[in-house]
Each structure stands twice: as structure tokens, then as C-alpha cells.
Amino acid sequence: MNAVVLYFLMLRATALSFSGFASVPLIREDLVVQRAVLSDEELNSAIAISQASPGPLGLYVVVVGYFVAGVPGALASALALATPAILVIPIARAVRRHRDSQVRGASAAIVIASCVLMATTSVTLAADAAPTVAMAGLVVVGFLALASGRVPPLIVVLGSACLGPLLAR
Amino acid sequence: MSVHTHAPTGSRFPLTEFIRASSLHVGAAAAAAALRRDLVDTGRLPGTAFDEAYAVARVTPGTNLLAMYTLLGERFAGWPGALLALAVGALVPAIVAVTLGAAYLEYADHPLAREAMQGARAGALAVFTWAVVRLLRPQIQQHRGRGIALALGTLAMTLVLPIPSFVVLIVAGGIGAAFLQVEQ
Numbered sequence: 001m002n003a004v005v006l007y008f009l010m011l012r013a014t015a016l017s018f019s020g021f022a023s024v025p026l027i028r029e030d031l032v033v034q035r036a037v038l039s040d041e042e043l044n045s046a047i048a049i050s051q052a053s054p055g056p057l058g059l060y061v062v063v064v065g066y067f068v069a070g071v072p073g074a075l076a077s078a079l080a081l082a083t084p085a086i087l088v089i090p091i092a093r094a095v096r097r098h099r100d101s102q103v104r105g106a107s108a109a110i111v112i113a114s115c116v117l118m119a120t121t122s123v124t125l126a127a128d129a130a131p132t133v134a135m136a137g138l139v140v141v142g143f144l145a146l147a148s149g150r151v152p153p154l155i156v157v158l159g160s161a162c163l164g165p166l167l168a169r
Numbered sequence: 170m171s172v173h174t175h176a177p178t179g180s181r182f183p184l185t186e187f188i189r190a191s192s193l194h195v196g197a198a199a200a201a202a203a204l205r206r207d208l209v210d211t212g213r214l215p216g217t218a219f220d221e222a223y224a225v226a227r228v229t230p231g232t233n234l235l236a237m238y239t240l241l242g243e244r245f246a247g248w249p250g251a252l253l254a255l256a257v258g259a260l261v262p263a264i265v266a267v268t269l270g271a272a273y274l275e276y277a278d279h280p281l282a283r284e285a286m287q288g289a290r291a292g293a294l295a296v297f298t299w300a301v302v303r304l305l306r307p308q309i310q311q312h313r314g315r316g317i318a319l320a321l322g323t324l325a326m327t328l329v330l331p332i333p334s335f336v337v338l339i340v341a342g343g344i345g346a347a348f349l350q351v352e353q
Binding site for chain 1: 226291319
């Protein structure tokens with residue numbers, strides 16, 4: 001896939017999200033559903049790999065870019081991830097001067113809508129991530145561990161990776 | 170909220186601190202906490218300036234952590250500092266992630282690696298689903314009826330209308346600007 005096209009697809013997804021994973025539904029729609037250059041398994045794997053890497057949650061887009069178009073794709077995706085941050089200084093100044101409450105309202109609404117899109121995407125991704133009862137159980141246990149507030153995401157992902165070979169047999 | 174463009178007097182650009190935060194910590198919260206400790210607790214940056222950058226980064230689109238790096242970098246060295254902090258924040262973890270991605274592709278056919286990755290994907294789905302709850306809960310608590318109505322409306326729009334997700338988000342943003350205004 002052309003790295004320039006990938007850059008603009010990734011930019012649209014990251015610029016419309018207010019948290020790392022909020023871009024997942026848009027990226028899945030573009031790359032898995034419409035262009036078929038990525039599978040749900042690869043998308044899930046990219047999310048898992050980003051969870052084991054330092055840096056922001058949205059870093060999974062760099063791994064997705066690498067899966068889709070190699071190193072040029074990873075660079076294009078890293079640039080797309082960074083581009084909205086370049087705009088943050090003028091945006092922040094404009095927000096402070098004008099209509100702060102409307103911008104915050106729009107931000108809150110986009111977060112709520114993103115969560116709905118993420119929830120529907122998680123149902124779709126579950127077919128790949130939890131194909132057996134044992135793996136579905138692993139998802140539930142991981143979710144409850146995170147909800148307890150005592151287990152960080154890295155431990156959930158690494159612990160699940162360690163249990164994977166045991167549960168797959 | 171106000172972002173000052175003046176560098177703190179007598180402070181060098183905290184390149185080492187940015188590299189450390191972006192290479193050693195998983196997730197925005199851990200990296201932000203590390204940077205706060207390195208910059209604020211050492212007296213190199215006022216706590217209010219750090220909190221301001223954190224707050225502004227949260228309400229602007231894109232990756233919050235990278236936006237925060239950018240704003241903090243600007244505090245120390247203007248636009249060059251902003252771009253340097255952003256480059257460090259994006260590239261250092263990206264190199265690690267791509268290395269892990271390449272290793273995954275190399276060993277994807279090995280049975281043990283495949284089974285471990287299947288488990289990791291289940292764990293990642295748990296993290297992803299928990300992220301939905303963490304993001305949605307404060308918004309619903311703050312906006313209550315209107316927030317629930319917007320969520321249900323978005324769900325209906327997603328399931329019924331064949332429109333792209335980014336259009337859904339833009340429509341939601343317009344509705345939020347009109348009906349979910351938040352006064353500070």
C-alpha cells in the first residue's frame with residue numbers, strides 16, 4: 001500500500017480521536033473492511049504489541065503501518081500520529097481565545113461517540129481474539145483484573161501471552 | 170488554561186527526561202507521572218504549567234501524550250523545543266514497537282509464538298474493552314441524560330445508517346458543540 005495514502009488514512013483516524021484506542025474503529029473500517037490490506041488478527045496483534053511497548057496507547061498505528069507497508073508504512077504512521085500534536089499549540093491558543101465551552105462540548109461528544117464505535121469494534125474483534133471459551137475466559141479475567149485497579153495493562157497482556165500456550169492445548 | 174511560550178529561566182532543555190519518559194514507561198499515565206516527577210518535583214517547571222499542558226493536551230484531538238510532550242517542549246525552547254520533544258516522544262517508542270512487530274512477523278508461524286500471541290490478543294481485547302469503560306464513565310457521569318442519549322443515538326446511527334465512522338464522529342462533535350457545552 002502506498003505510504004502517502006496510508007499517512008492520510010492514519011491522519012484522519014488519529015486526528016478524529018481523543019484517546020489512543022479511539023482510532024481503532026476508523027482504522028479497521030479503512031484497512032480491514034474497505035481495502036482488505038490488514039486482517040483482524042493483525043489489527044489485534046498490533047494492539048497487543050503496542051501494549052508491550054513504551055509510549056502512548058495510540059502507538060499501535062505504527063505497528064499497523066509496518067504490517068501494511070513495511071518500514072515506510074511505519075514511518076508514515078508515526079508521522080500521522082505526531083501531526084495532530086504539531087497543531088496543538090495554535091489550537092490551544094485559539095481555544096483559549098474563543099468558545100472554550102463549545103469546543104469542550106464537541107470534545108466530550110466525540111469521546112462518547114468514539115466509545116460507542118469502540119464498543120461495537122470490540123465485539124467484532126472478539127471473533128479473532130477470543131475464538132474459544134478458554135480465550136473468552138481470559139478476556140473476562142483480564143477485564144476484571146484491570147477493573148480492580150491493581151493490575152496494569154502490560155501485566156494483563158504479558159500474562160495472557162504466557163497463558164496462551166497452556167489454554168490453546 | 171494558558172500556555173506560556175517563555176522557557177523557564179535557567180533551565181536546560183530536558184532531552185534526557187523526555188527520552189526516559191518515552192522509552193521506559195508504558196501508557197500515557199505512567200509517562201506523564203514520570204515527567205512530572207522529573208520536571209516539577211525537581212523545581213525545573215511550575216506544577217501549574219505542567220497541569221496546564223496536561224489539561225490542554227486532553228481536550229485537543231490526537232494522541233494526548235504527544236500533545237503534552239509538544240506543549241512541555243515549547244515551554245522550554247519554543248517551537249524548536251516543541252518539535253524536538255514531539256520527535257522524541259513519537260520516534261523512540263515507535264522504534265521499539267516496530268522491532269517487536271518485526272519479531273512477531275518473523276516468528277508468527279512458530280506454534281509456541283502463535284499460541285502466545287493468541288493469548289496476548291485476548292489480553293489486548295480486555296485492555297481495549299476496559300478503555301471503553303474508562304473513557305465513557307466520566308463523560309456519562311458529567312453529562313448524564315444528554316450523554317446517554319448521544320451514546321444511544323450514535324449506536325443507532327452506526328447500526329442503521331451506512332455512513333463512515335469519521336462522519337459519525339463529526340456529526341457527534343457538532344451535536345456536542347450545541348448541546349453539551351462545558352463551562353470551566
